[in-house]
Amino acid sequence: MRSIRIGTRGSQLALAQAHETKARLCAAHELPEEAVEIIIIKTTGDMVRDRPLAEIGGKGLFTKEIEEALLDGRIDMAVHSMKDVPAQLPAGLEIVCHLPREDARDAFLSPKAQGIATLPEGARVGTSSVRRAAQLLAVRPDVQIVPFRGNVDTRLRKLEEGVADATFLACAGLRRLGLERHITQAVPVEEMLPAVAQGAIGIETRADDSDTRALLEPLNDAGTAVQVAAERGFLIRLEGSCRTPLAAHAVVDGDSVWLRCEALTLDGSQRWQVERRGALADAARLGEDAAEEILARAGDALVR
Numbered sequence: 001m002r003s004i005r006i007g008t009r010g011s012q013l014a015l016a017q018a019h020e021t022k023a024r025l026c027a028a029h030e031l032p033e034e035a036v037e038i039i040i041i042k043t044t045g046d047m048v049r050d051r052p053l054a055e056i057g058g059k060g061l062f063t064k065e066i067e068e069a070l071l072d073g074r075i076d077m078a079v080h081s082m083k084d085v086p087a088q089l090p091a092g093l094e095i096v097c098h099l100p101r102e103d104a105r106d107a108f109l110s111p112k113a114q115g116i117a118t119l120p121e122g123a124r125v126g127t128s129s130v131r132r133a134a135q136l137l138a139v140r141p142d143v144q145i146v147p148f149r150g151n152v153d154t155r156l157r158k159l160e161e162g163v164a165d166a167t168f169l170a171c172a173g174l175r176r177l178g179l180e181r182h183i184t185q186a187v188p189v190e191e192m193l194p195a196v197a198q199g200a201i202g203i204e205t206r207a208d209d210s211d212t213r214a215l216l217e218p219l220n221d222a223g224t225a226v227q228v229a230a231e232r233g234f235l236i237r238l239e240g241s242c243r244t245p246l247a248a249h250a251v252v253d254g255d256s257v258w259l260r261c262e263a264l265t266l267d268g269s270q271r272w273q274v275e276r277r278g279a280l281a282d283a284a285r286l287g288e289d290a291a292e293e294i295l296a297r298a299g300d301a302l303v304r
Contacts, residue, residue: 003037004215007066007075010040011151013173017201018079020099020176021219028218039075041066060086067093070204076212078204082197082228083170087236089204097203097216098224102172104199104249106132106192108185109159110166115185116140116192119166126155126164130266134245135192137268156182168192172199193247193262196231200224223252226283230259230276233287238263238295244303248287257283261290263302272297 004025008018022036044061062084069075071092089095113119119140126148127133133145146164148155152173159167174180205212231248238246245264250257257280264271272294276286294302
């Protein structure tokens with residue numbers, strides 16, 4: 001039998017996520033390591049690092065080439081950070097599995113402050129995330145936003161070199177890489193609502209590939225799937241892109257889900273926040289309903 005082929009980006013974090021998927025597959029089906037092959041696929045988002053994503057086509061540039069390999073049969077499944085997955089998937093592809101979610105919070109990293117409130121006046125904060133920039137400017141309009149792109153090591157190096165006084169990364173990525181020692185503060189979600197599906201790993205397959213879907217079924221974490229459905233319901237209804245400052249965080253509480261959502265203007269001067277609670281089966285609809293309220297309240301002020 002040929003090996004099961006997992007497609008992934010080549011960054012340290014992407015490879016850690018792919019290896020976690022491989023380990024879970026092997027454990028679930030008692031497979032030898034050689035039965036699962038990890039195939040690295042370079043994406044446009046990885047190759048172009050000197051410009052913000054919004055200028056070169058959006059977050060889909062981290063998934064496009066991998067999805068092309070999936071559609072033409074070069075790989076059997078693709079492992080993604082769900083926060084990098086665009087609102088709309090290509091025809092014929094589906095996210096069929098979510099691994100257990102890591103810490104969804106943003107990590108504040110700084111040698112000069114213990115948190116957002118204690119940043120020096122006019123501090124330079126490195127980020128290329130329009131969400132993080134808008135949320136920061138909403139409470140600290142005095143800070144300067146410095147464009148920061150690159151993998152985790154690159155951003156840590158830039159911070160060490162003094163390119164910025166502080167930066168943000170995802171707690172999940174730092175934990176998966178064993179780099180949590182760099183976290184100055186895990187920012188409470190009440191202070192900075194995370195990106196849609198931050199900390200969640202999704203596995204994408206061809207819609208007609210029932211064999212691969214069956215292999216992945218034991219790996220799926222139902223709670224994470226509900227959280228992602230609610231948060232992405234919000235994203236999809238808003239047709240959000242990497243140019244849109246959006247945030248969402250869902251919590252499963254027994255047989256219900258609590259969803260908090262936020263949208264902002266790019267400069268953080270306006271923000272709209274909504275909450276929804278409902279049944280697990282209604283997770284995606286709750287996200288859509290939250291989006292409808294924000295659309296009604298924000299009107300043309302919301303960049304999409």
